[in-house]
Amino acid sequence: MRDLVLAAVLGLGLSLPAAGYEIEVEQVFGPEDGREIRVISTTDLVSIDSVLRDFVEGHPGSRIRYAQAASVEVFRAIHDEGAAYDLVMSSAMDLQMKLANDGFAASVQPQIGALPAWARWRDQLYGVALEPVLTLASRRAFGDLPIPRTRRDLIAMLRENPDRFDGRIASYDPRSSGVGYFLISQDSQQSDGFWRLAEVMGRLNARLFCCSGEMIDELRAGRLAIAYNVVASYAARYTPDDPDLVRLALEDYTLAIIRSALVPANAGNPEGATDLLSYLLSPPAQQHFAESSGTALMPGAGQPPQPHLRPIRLDAGLLVYDDQLRRAGLLSEWNAAMVQP
Amino acid sequence: MKPAAASPAGFSLRRRLVWQFAALSLLLVVALFFAVRFAAERASRASQDAVLGAAVISVGDGIRAVEEELELDLPYATFSMLGAMGNERIFYSLSTGDGLVTGYDDLPQPQVTPGDLSPVFYGADYRGSRLRLAALTRRVLLGQRIEEITVVLGQTRYGQAAIARDTARSAAWIGLGFLALTVPVALWAARAVIRPVDRLAEAVTRRGPQDLRPVLHPAPRELVPLMGALNGFIARLRGALQLAETFIFEAAHRIRTPLSLVRTEAEMALAETTDEALRQRLRRMVRAIGESSRSANQILDHAMVLYRSDQFMAEPVDVAALAGSVLRSVRAVAEMRDIEMRAEGLDQPCPVLGDARMIEVALRNILDNAVKFSPDEGNVLLRLSRDGGMARIEVTDQGRGLVAGDADLTGRFRRGSNVGDVVGSGLGLTIVTEVAAAHGGRFTLSPRPEKGTCATLFLPLSSASA
Ligand SMILES: Nc1ncnc2c1ncn2[C@@H]1O[C@H](COP(=O)(O)OP(=O)(O)OP(=O)(O)O)[C@@H](O)[C@H]1O
Ligand SMILES: [Mg+2]
Numbered sequence: 001m002r003d004l005v006l007a008a009v010l011g012l013g014l015s016l017p018a019a020g021y022e023i024e025v026e027q028v029f030g031p032e033d034g035r036e037i038r039v040i041s042t043t044d045l046v047s048i049d050s051v052l053r054d055f056v057e058g059h060p061g062s063r064i065r066y067a068q069a070a071s072v073e074v075f076r077a078i079h080d081e082g083a084a085y086d087l088v089m090s091s092a093m094d095l096q097m098k099l100a101n102d103g104f105a106a107s108v109q110p111q112i113g114a115l116p117a118w119a120r121w122r123d124q125l126y127g128v129a130l131e132p133v134l135t136l137a138s139r140r141a142f143g144d145l146p147i148p149r150t151r152r153d154l155i156a157m158l159r160e161n162p163d164r165f166d167g168r169i170a171s172y173d174p175r176s177s178g179v180g181y182f183l184i185s186q187d188s189q190q191s192d193g194f195w196r197l198a199e200v201m202g203r204l205n206a207r208l209f210c211c212s213g214e215m216i217d218e219l220r221a222g223r224l225a226i227a228y229n230v231v232a233s234y235a236a237r238y239t240p241d242d243p244d245l246v247r248l249a250l251e252d253y254t255l256a257i258i259r260s261a262l263v264p265a266n267a268g269n270p271e272g273a274t275d276l277l278s279y280l281l282s283p284p285a286q287q288h289f290a291e292s293s294g295t296a297l298m299p300g301a302g303q304p305p306q307p308h309l310r311p312i313r314l315d316a317g318l319l320v321y322d323d324q325l326r327r328a329g330l331l332s333e334w335n336a337a338m339v340q341p
Numbered sequence: 342m343k344p345a346a347a348s349p350a351g352f353s354l355r356r357r358l359v360w361q362f363a364a365l366s367l368l369l370v371v372a373l374f375f376a377v378r379f380a381a382e383r384a385s386r387a388s389q390d391a392v393l394g395a396a397v398i399s400v401g402d403g404i405r406a407v408e409e410e411l412e413l414d415l416p417y418a419t420f421s422m423l424g425a426m427g428n429e430r431i432f433y434s435l436s437t438g439d440g441l442v443t444g445y446d447d448l449p450q451p452q453v454t455p456g457d458l459s460p461v462f463y464g465a466d467y468r469g470s471r472l473r474l475a476a477l478t479r480r481v482l483l484g485q486r487i488e489e490i491t492v493v494l495g496q497t498r499y500g501q502a503a504i505a506r507d508t509a510r511s512a513a514w515i516g517l518g519f520l521a522l523t524v525p526v527a528l529w530a531a532r533a534v535i536r537p538v539d540r541l542a543e544a545v546t547r548r549g550p551q552d553l554r555p556v557l558h559p560a561p562r563e564l565v566p567l568m569g570a571l572n573g574f575i576a577r578l579r580g581a582l583q584l585a586e587t588f589i590f591e592a593a594h595r596i597r598t599p600l601s602l603v604r605t606e607a608e609m610a611l612a613e614t615t616d617e618a619l620r621q622r623l624r625r626m627v628r629a630i631g632e633s634s635r636s637a638n639q640i641l642d643h644a645m646v647l648y649r650s651d652q653f654m655a656e657p658v659d660v661a662a663l664a665g666s667v668l669r670s671v672r673a674v675a676e677m678r679d680i681e682m683r684a685e686g687l688d689q690p691c692p693v694l695g696d697a698r699m700i701e702v703a704l705r706n707i708l709d710n711a712v713k714f715s716p717d718e719g720n721v722l723l724r725l726s727r728d729g730g731m732a733r734i735e736v737t738d739q740g741r742g743l744v745a746g747d748a749d750l751t752g753r754f755r756r757g758s759n760v761g762d763v764v765g766s767g768l769g770l771t772i773v774t775e776v777a778a779a780h781g782g783r784f785t786l787s788p789r790p791e792k793g794t795c796a797t798l799f800l801p802l803s804s805a806s807a
Contacts (some may be wrong), residue, residue, distance in 0.1 A: 044716075092757075093543050101430045101431060102468060103430070103469050103470070122428040122499075123481055135605060138463075189417060228742065270512065283560070313421075315421050315424050315425070315428075316423060316424025316425075316429060316430070317417045317418065317420040317421030317422075318420075319431055320415035320417050320420050322417070323413065323415045323444065324443050325413035325415075325435070325441050325442065325443040326410065326413055326414065326415045329412050329414070330415070
């Protein structure tokens with residue numbers, strides 16, 4: 001997958017900055033002579049493409065250089081490399097929070113509309129979209145089994161049908177995926193039942209992926225039955241009309257992460273970045289995001305959050321997930337659950 | 342006569358009082374602002390320190406040794422809570438003697454080694470923010486050895502600063518409200534302080550000109566020295582006036598009596614001698630004595646008029662009756678020279694507000710001039726009429742009239758060049774103009790077109806008859 005994207009980038013004739021972080025794809029929107037707003041983001045170019053086009057259309061003096069990268073790479077680019085970007089957007093809430101807390105974010109005043117207080121931190125970090133974390137299932141693979149509605153159902157079903165699901169369950173690999181690590185730390189905090197699920201998944205030789213795209217591809221190819229913890233907007237993009245795929249929002253709880261954006265303290269064009277941020281928070285962009293994730297962050301922009309949805313707040317508590325000791329402890333516990341003797 | 346206005350005021354006591362009051366209140370408001378800010382800062386720091394202390398203890402509680410490895414369960418809720426007020430930034434570090442275990446490696450460490458249970462607090466600048474930090478030491482058995490772990494937890498205090506600022510700001514608003522209230526209170530207080538002074542001034546002003554009794558108006562203690570000085574001054578004034586009064590009458594008596602004695606002696610000598618040369622000399626003597634006695638009378642009248650002007654006391658006077666009696670007394674002299682004196686308008690009373698003796702002296706001088714400067718068998722006419730709010734007393738004669746060059750005959754001891762051998766001292770018209778001025782009236786002397794002179798005195802009518 002990554003090779004493929006790299007090939008696409010090289011094919012476009014764009015040169016990658018010689019830096020210690022990897023960019024998957026880069027594209028420029030808007031006129032040649034416009035003032036450039038450099039964006040680094042975890043959001044797939046394909047899903048945000050139309051929003052960026054709308055922005056440069058409404059702001060003829062601006063152009064956007066959009067770089068897409070994995071969440072860990074985004075964090076590294078800003079935190080370790082001091083790369084020059086004007087807007088940083090990521091779904092890895094803990095990493096975004098750490099950037100802001102550690103002083104990498106500038107204070108900006110975009111037009112935030114009705115953005116709820118829990119979806120922003122100071123005047124530095126602003127939630128842009130609310131993304132439920134779903135479980136995807138292949139109807140074919142389930143056969144006559146009922147579709148589970150809670151984690152308890154899911155665990156019971158996996159236990160009862162080891163043959164059917166052996167090697168056909170997938171999730172993020174928390175060691176290589178920032179979002180994956182963040183999600184299991186949230187899961188482990190939400191309920192103790194999660195470790196039972198992890199154990200069952202380990203016993204059934206679950207496959208771990210770095211990225212959601214790959215996971216969904218495998219699912220659609222019929223080589224997977226269940227993909228646990230997939231960010232909704234990816235699912236929406238890869239399965240627009242696949243009748244076989246079921247998007248499950250488990251009813252015991254469904255996490256929802258906030259994709260957030262900040263303007264780095266060293267931004268060269270903070271005004272442009274603030275304009276873009278204001279646009280991302282404006283009704284047309286919000287409606288677009290709400291449509292692709294199925295849930296609106298801004299009240300009134302789309303479907304309101306379901307009662308079982310647990311949005312994770314943007315607050316200082318997120319800082320604990322980045323702690324290396326905590327991380328080591330959690331990963332070793334995860335390993336113990338996944339790798340059965 | 343009006344009392345002379347006091348010298349222009351240097352400053353207003355009332356305004357000064359109000360300003361001082363307002364300035365003091367303003368000072369208090371500013372002091373209140375800073376005091377409240379300081380107190381609020383201290384109070385909120387104490388409560389937030391308690392939270393920070395509890396947080397660092399709970400982080401310390403999350404340290405465990407598992408199979409010679411350190412484990413740390415950073416409590417999500419603790420961090421969330423720490424950051425809650427004012428979205429604080431949070432930094433932490435765990436370090437042993439060997440160095441950092443986890444967290445921020447350059448976080449400022451405490452100066453003193455903290456204890457096990459009670460955290461030490463300190464402040465430091467870190468990553469562009471002022472931090473409040475709490476540190477704690479935990480001992481952990483790692484394999485064989487005891488490891489001392491220092492836990493440091495720091496947070497910004499944006500929320501605390503905002504609370505202190507808000508509290509101080511509301512205190513300032515309340516203070517400003519009080520300030521707005523103090524202005525009317527200050528005005529009222531200043532007026533209350535000034536009121537006795539106003540009352541005293543009013544009481545003194547209300548007195549009649551003759552009233553030289555000491556001021557016994559009740560006054561606050563602070564005004565007692567002023568009252569004492571005022572009363573002392575009044576007493577001296579009264580003494581001086583009494584002295585002047587008695588002196589004038591004493592002097593009149595002392596001059597007139599010997600003069601008339603000398604005159605009688607001279608006249609008797611004139612009657613007894615037949616030596617023509619001696620008689621001539623005695624006649625000149627009698628004449629000179631008459632002149633000086635006349636001068637002395639005029640000087641005394643003038644002094645009397647001056648004195649009565651100062652002590653002016655107006656009461657209703659019927660000018661018609663007064664003019665009639667003066668006319669009668671002058672007529673005796675006029676008849677000796679066959680001068681006919683007539684009067685018009687004396688048949689009905691004409692009241693003016695004034696001093697009867699002063700008016701009488703004035704009328705006598707006017708009539709005296711008219712008779713003096715008339716030829717034998719001349720005519721003098723006194724006409725009393727009302728003109729506007731004034732009584733108009735007009736005395737015309739058919740005498741020698743005035744000489745065109747003689748300006749201002751009303752000056753002291755000023756006589757005209759037309760006097761010839763007519764005796765006089767030149768004080769008569771001075772007296773008349775002073776009487777007119779004291780009454781608020783006026784006097785004019787003008788030649789008549791045909792022959793003679795016309796002297797006119799205007800005196801204001803009393804308001805009842807005006
Ligand atoms: N009726 C008048 N006819 C002509 N001249 C007059 C008449 N009244 C006043 N005067 C002129 O005005 C001068 C001033 O008059 P005033 O009464 O002051 O002085 P006097 O009559 O000379 O002296 P006194 O009145 O003091 O004995 C007179 O000397 C005279 O020249
Ligand atoms: Mg005269």
